[in-house]
Amino acid sequence: MSAERPVRSDGGVSMNHPDLSLSFAGIKMKNPLVAASGVFGYGEEYVNVGDITAFGAVTVKGTTLHPRVGNCPPRVCETPSGMLNSIGLENPGAEIVAREKIPWLRNFGVPIIVNISGDTYDEFSALGAIFAGAEGVDALEVNVSCPNVAAGGMAFGIDPRSCYRAARAVSREWSGPLIVKLTPNAPDIVGTARAAVEGGATAISLINTLVGVAIDIKSRRPVLGNVTGGLCGPAIKPVAIRCVYQVSQAVDVPIIGMGGVTCHRDVVEFMMAGANAVAMGSGLLVDPASPSRIVQGLERYCREEGVANPQELVGAAWR
């Protein structure tokens, strides 16, 4: 841990009042906690059960060029310390998101990351162009890893070359902060991370879900309508920590770490592995009001450990 981080000029930072803020790929965040894509919708349901303003930034649901109705149910299934899901990118399409969802969400004053998903490089370019022309989008997150849609993102994120091309397709149209969200299903996640950065990514988020299957022993059939689903929750946290640990040391862009975050201790662990910001996914489904408690927990941890800003913790575990 280093104490060399410059103290803000307003002098408001001390060990008793840790400063949780950060500048993430140019986005000003008041704390490092992010709502992950797919568990937050576009915020419209979340306002009924939690406080949007608790987050440092929010990532809206995976958005495609055209509306999608999503996959056949069942779409979710609990597994040990986690769950499988195959929602199938149900969303109203980029135009509606840009025109209606973002302006509404903007009212909360929290930075907005739009997660985009395409079937082709052309679709990724088109999505980049739509959101470049929209107001109120702070960053794009390119989904090269969604395992659920048969023709979807899987292939892009598995292979460094296609990961590069997907990032490039977006970065040609979009000049703002560009996050590429990596899949742990890639044989060489460090290679795909490097390819994403070469393609124009100014930040990396990881990990997306791991592909899994659950079988109903009464019906003798797979539980999910789509057969395979994405595994998330605390069960995948060690995999996520490993990926963040490896990727953050191999690239020079900031990292959003995620996978099984349910408490402030998980946030600290991800930061020590090399994440600058940490996203909450399925934990939010279980305890939607927890983000403000997690941020308070992080603040308390910093106070107790003599940390002026949790950014000091980033990569503390590297060796």
Next chain:
Amino acid sequence: MEIGMSGKAVDERAQVLSIEAGNGRSIRALLSAPQIASMARPMQFVMVRLGNGSDPFLRRPFGLSLINASSGIIGVTWEVVGRGTEMMSNWEPGQEFSVLGPLGNGIGVLSPTADACSEGSKRVTGRYAYADINDDPKDASSKNWNRVSPRGPYLARRGHLFLIAGGTGLAPLLPLAAEARSKGWQVSLFYGARSSESLLDCSGAEALGCDVRLATDDGTAGSRGFVTDLASLSLEGAQKSDLAVACGPAPMLRVVKSLCSRLGVELWVSLEERMACGTGLCKGCAVKKADSEGYYHVCTDGPVFRARDVDLGGETR
């Protein structure tokens, strides 16, 4: 009948007051949850968290078998079908659990003579009045709980209420029966299960003056056969203005739907689907729309749906 959200959801520490085994494999627990009890409408549901750890990970959805606002008590009834319900069967009085609710659209009851449009500020569209939706986010963000925009149709006055239940599907209909009776509605309850062993206790509904008819597959209680056959006789005589609400296994709902559709009786069904959050965040609990491409979500569009709006799958008898 008034169908729509009551306005709020709260994450409440609920304390187990009592837990008792009912008929067959059924178990009922009474929980002290004053906030939820004061807000919940019949047919709304709650998400119960079974512990503080990560396993089991997800909350479990339950309809409310009892809603008593004045005593602050809610009832949850279940059969052991998996790990979660098995853990719940070991609940002991005094234990506390996080319960999120009330969630989803419930059914509110107006007296048959009341004007549906006299309650609150509503805009009337044809047969239905819709509550105004105030979606100004400025007053929507708060600490632990938030207002849910009141939504959905408020049905105009009706006559006779027919309830059709199968197995544990009876549980969420009991508060509806009680509220309907207290507002002076005529209520007929048709209830079926495999055998007398597996019937939940419905003496409460009987005591309230509901006309209760039972059916069991093996004839050990009530008439032998399906509850749908039992209900069909009475539904034949229903008026166009009468209303039916059904809750139970999908095959039963399909039969009731085709019956009511043939007789022109408006039917609402309470649906179940695998659920992760219960609050609309994950889009997991999808149910196919009847007339158009796409899906509704049981947690936010339901759990009660107008039967003709949803595809119940394999809809032939």
